[in-house]
Amino acid sequence: MSPIPSAAAAARIAPAATTPELLRNFCIIAHIDHGKSTLADRMLQLTGVVEARAMRAQYLDRMDIERERGITIKSQAVRMPWEVDGTPYALNMIDTPGHVDFTYEVSRSLAACEGAVLLVDAAQGIEAQTLANLYLALENDLQIIPVLNKIDLPAAQPEKYAEELAGLVGGDPEDVMRVSGKTGEGVEALLDRIVRTVPAPVGDAAAPARAMIFDSVYDTYRGVVTYVRVVDGHLDPRERIAMMSTRATHELLEIGVISPEPVPTKGLGVGEVGYLITGVKDVRQSKVGDTVTNSAKPASEALGGYSDPKPMVFSGLYPIDGTDYPVLRDALDKLKLNDAALNYEPETSVALGFGFRVGFLGLLHLEIIRERLEREFDLDLISTAPNVVYDVVLEDRTEVRVTNPSEFPGGKIREVHEPVVKATILAPSEFIGAIMELCQGKRGDLQGMDYLSEDRVEMRYVLPLAEIVYDFFDQLKSRTRGYASLDYEPIGDQVADLVKVDILLQGEQVDAFSAIVHKDKAYAYGVMMTAKLKDLIPRQQFEVPIQAAIGSRIIARETIRAIRKDVLAKCYGGDITRKRKLLEKQKEGKKRMKTIGRVDVPQEAFIAALTSEGAGSSGGRDAKDAKKK
């Protein structure tokens, strides 16, 4: 209805002094580029939290990469005043990450809310990731407010998509709100609707404090800033708090709310959302999902839903210039402060030198980290093709965990377990056949299919994660002309008939090219990789066989024929200086080669072999593709 309430009204919604009935905690669930940030900006403006002239587009997305890609990596929570029917309310908007890799963070953000705005582009309809997050929200019993955004667009089809949304959340198409984050149309009504339909938080004010951490961010100046939602009791400045998963205690140096800059407060009460600063320097000491309690009067039971982030995808990261190795190590150490899911160990590759095996939540996470390393730390990196984690059970029943294909054990193997995911694909129904064909080729198992509307379907598959990280995104996009969207979440593992394929260059194994693949696909992989390397590696003075092998069995072979001519025919007086300079340049070029056995392999060949198809076709590109549509 209106933004800044009167001074008296404002006092009723002051932090640490607001009754739960006047609080509304909500998040916005939306696909990349469906306009979440623009809508959030408009809300900040309408509630008077940010003046129009101070408005930086997409205020909430802080990191440059986020701004460029139009995606949100780290969430924040903003407190906004809003008056309806003469009563002041404090609205906490909790930002949620929008991508598949961050499902756990999303689930914690949702757990901090009572309501969710389901925001869908009126020209595109719902996407798979949004649908997945919607299901998460429904599981958390959140009140859903379906909203179509971008109704100002000429291509908008509000009737069609209102029906789709109504079908998904139940209710009438007329109940689907229509807004334009760009023009501000319908946004005031949406704020009113949030106040009217999202339930107020409920908690025991007298109980020992329990607050759930839904985000944790490292700040250079302040150390770790922890975002919490208070469930029971209250947190006060200067008190000593305890983390319930680790029993570690910290002094609360500062507590406050974001509006939209941090403002210290006298504390946080039941249902309130805000930040804590304790002076810790590593987000691992303040883990998302953990419960914060009072150290002197601790709660007996933690809030549910906590789990440690588990890396699902691994890749080797190597500096192109070997002398950059210490720089890479320091850079990873710095990024780790702000990323509880990032973990890494040093590794050495015959082909690539010194580097790290890094575990990620998924492909987008990988690409974001890689890009930050290159951009913020000025590093040139080679990343090996991403792989998943395998649990190998040997004949003697000992188990080996494999995060690097080249470490896959030889000898007698009893069974190999690989992670599987539940994948949801949304696409126009004309692509059902193409998607089924793709998923079958990727060892997928169809679980079910539903029509979202007349011409859009939701298909559910169980797929090996290894197939997803290989080239699934690219294939899906190309086979559906970019219209399909994908979401997946890990659901466990399965036993599969997997083998390690090694690539040998003149008899020498090139560790960076080893891959674990399904037995039925080993031959195709071997043929593809040997053919690719044949094209990428320049001819040498001698013949170079390239072989693909399972153990000692050769399954594919190509030969790089020996170069026969490498001489300038004419070298007279005027040619000497020019020719000498050419040789000096070639000598420099040789320095940039890696030598495998006697074979000189240019750095570019490794990069090209490792980054085409499989690697690099990650969610990051998916995000960009989504924007182009």
Next chain:
Amino acid sequence: MSPALPDGDVPPEDGGLPPSVAARSAGRAFGVYLHVPFCAVRCGYCDFNTYTATELGGGASLTAYAATALEEVALADRVLRDAGLPDRPVSTVFVGGGTPTLLPVDDLVRLIGGVQDTWRLAPDAEVTTEANPDSVTPDGLRRLAAAGFTRVSFGMQSAVPHVLATLDRTHDPRRVPDVVRWARDAGLRVSLDLIYGTPGESLDDWRRSLEAALATGVDHVSAYALVVEAGTRMAVQVRRGELTLPDEDDQAAKYELADDLLTAAGLHWYEVSNWARTPADASRHNLGYWRGDDWWGIGPGAHSHVGGVRWWNVKHPRAYADRLAAGRSPAAGREVVDETTAELEHVMLGVRIAQGLPIGELAPTARAAVAGLVADGLVDPRAALGLDGTRRVVLTRRGRLLADAVVRTLAA
């Protein structure tokens, strides 16, 4: 002459040389290269410094060219004296182009006369001119011999009409045996230049050219793989897809065929692209380039080397003539070759010749690499072991085809 001039230091206005050259020239032969920058037709593959407009104006025109070039000879004489170099007779002269035989015979005679008057020709001096089979006559060849020329190198290129057409060569291949005979009758040694790897040339075409060259009975053949240089008309044709370049394997096969046929006919390789019947038939002038001797290059775009200093003249004949007219050196840039660079040049040039590189003169790392090169079949084991005298790096035929790789190994 290379198309683009290299980057280098700015030479002094008077072309003066640093005092270091005297010591580094000691014991070196001295040659003169004379560039004639004119052609009747510009060939599509040619990236040499040459012009078809014979009236470039002033001292650059064809008629005034001999006089202009002689001005540089006079300047060269001054510079060499000022640098403290002792008088050395000229051991070789090479007149190249362009098409030297586009100049009137009198002008060629005048040029040799100028060199003779300035420095003296050694009694056994080798004096060569390049010539187009189109632009020589029996009489002209006799007059050149009388004036002191000892050798002529004809640009035969191919015996196959469609290959010659692709190369824009206008001469009638049937004329080659005649011009060779005329030159030999005049008392001149004769060499034929051939090009292989022209777009559209088959292995049989190339065999015909080799057989035609050998049928003339010449004692010297140069055979060059066609290199399509950036900026030539042929490079444009290749880029547009109008011409398809043969691959390096085809060129290698043609090189091997040339080596087979020439060797069978009694001509032996003495440099990667050169074959001669006897050591006396080899081009001494060109051997000077590969042995690091001194030479002064006269003419626009010409390169010189004296005592470890390399320099090159301005490219355009008009700029060249203007500089000389103003009493200035025509040098456009130069470099003083330091020890490391000299070592690389020594290896780069020395491996090209059949005489090879004495292993004792190599750096220790290069010496250590020789065994590997022998094992790879690139270096002749007998020569490397010194079975025929001093231990030397002499390339095998495969080594000649991979000479640049050998240089990179030795210079690593």
